[in-house]
Amino acid sequence: MLRTREQVRVLGPGDRDRFVALAEQDPVVNVFADYRARLTNLDERWLGGQVWGRFEDGELVAGCHLGANLVPVQCTPADVGAFADAALRRRSSVGTIVGPSEVVAALWDEIQPRWSRPREVRPEQPHLQISRAPAVAPAPDVRLTTQRDLDVLYPACVAMYTEEVGVSPENDAGGGDLYRARVQQLIGRGWSLASFDDHGVVFKAEIACATPYAAQVQGVWVRPDRRGEGLAARGMSAVVSHVLESGLAPVVSLYVNEWNAPARAAYARVGFEQTATFATLMF
Numbered sequence: 001m002l003r004t005r006e007q008v009r010v011l012g013p014g015d016r017d018r019f020v021a022l023a024e025q026d027p028v029v030n031v032f033a034d035y036r037a038r039l040t041n042l043d044e045r046w047l048g049g050q051v052w053g054r055f056e057d058g059e060l061v062a063g064c065h066l067g068a069n070l071v072p073v074q075c076t077p078a079d080v081g082a083f084a085d086a087a088l089r090r091r092s093s094v095g096t097i098v099g100p101s102e103v104v105a106a107l108w109d110e111i112q113p114r115w116s117r118p119r120e121v122r123p124e125q126p127h128l129q130i131s132r133a134p135a136v137a138p139a140p141d142v143r144l145t146t147q148r149d150l151d152v153l154y155p156a157c158v159a160m161y162t163e164e165v166g167v168s169p170e171n172d173a174g175g176g177d178l179y180r181a182r183v184q185q186l187i188g189r190g191w192s193l194a195s196f197d198d199h200g201v202v203f204k205a206e207i208a209c210a211t212p213y214a215a216q217v218q219g220v221w222v223r224p225d226r227r228g229e230g231l232a233a234r235g236m237s238a239v240v241s242h243v244l245e246s247g248l249a250p251v252v253s254l255y256v257n258e259w260n261a262p263a264r265a266a267y268a269r270v271g272f273e274q275t276a277t278f279a280t281l282m283f
Helices: 013-023 031-040 080-089 101-114 147-165 175-189 231-246 261-270
Strands: 006-010 050-056 061-067 070-071 096-100 119-130 191-198 200-210 215-222 252-255 272-282
Touching: 006 080, 013 031, 013 050, 013 061, 013 175, 031 070, 031 200, 031 215, 050 080, 050 119, 050 261, 050 272, 061 215, 061 252, 070 080, 070 101, 080 231, 096 101, 101 119, 101 272, 119 261, 147 191, 147 200, 175 191, 175 200, 191 231, 191 252, 215 231, 231 252, 231 261
Parallel strands: 070 096, 215 252
Antiparallel strands: 006 050, 050 061, 061 070, 096 272, 119 252, 119 272, 191 200, 200 215
């Protein structure tokens, strides 16, 4: 009886097409890793980390993005042990572990004894997507932002991040400059949308990553004094319409905290449907 030959190693530019093909087996769930591979060509200088792969008889069957975000790609719970040692070697740089809930739970079981305690655990986050015209009329005042909006937009981005993550992005040394640069980058790519009134940002959202198959939305926020007016649903309808009508991607996805009932209700009104369950560990 022939034995399966297994190999686990760091992937590089020569593996880019194989890794993209692996991610494309579930291109909406894997949109982040797929986008990163296309953007960086799996060159560690641009990744700011590494991507590892597990091979069986020369075929790439599972992967793991290891940077500020640890993201399993096409892993089953049985695959994660192959990446445990690599993950542990980079634990000081990992701020978040995120992916399909069963896989994240299995990986955490492997590495937990030698890792620091998570600051927060979000074990069940509905992963949602939409590929058709929204069921809610889009807000007409939601538009692409420009660099002229930065001074008004940036405080809203900080407020959203702090509310969502529990810490300010400006807490770390140089964190404010890095986060501001990220906001500027998203504006420059045409991936930042918002509406405004005389008091500042009313609604905002960003496209975090995009491939030919999907675009993932992040940072959805409505100013506290304007909540309860249905602005999230109409704003997200505008975001979805922009992505689909511009041809950026044929599917819009996001994942949301299970306990965030108002957000989940707004996404449901737009027409998002759950297709998977994610989990996130924050450190």
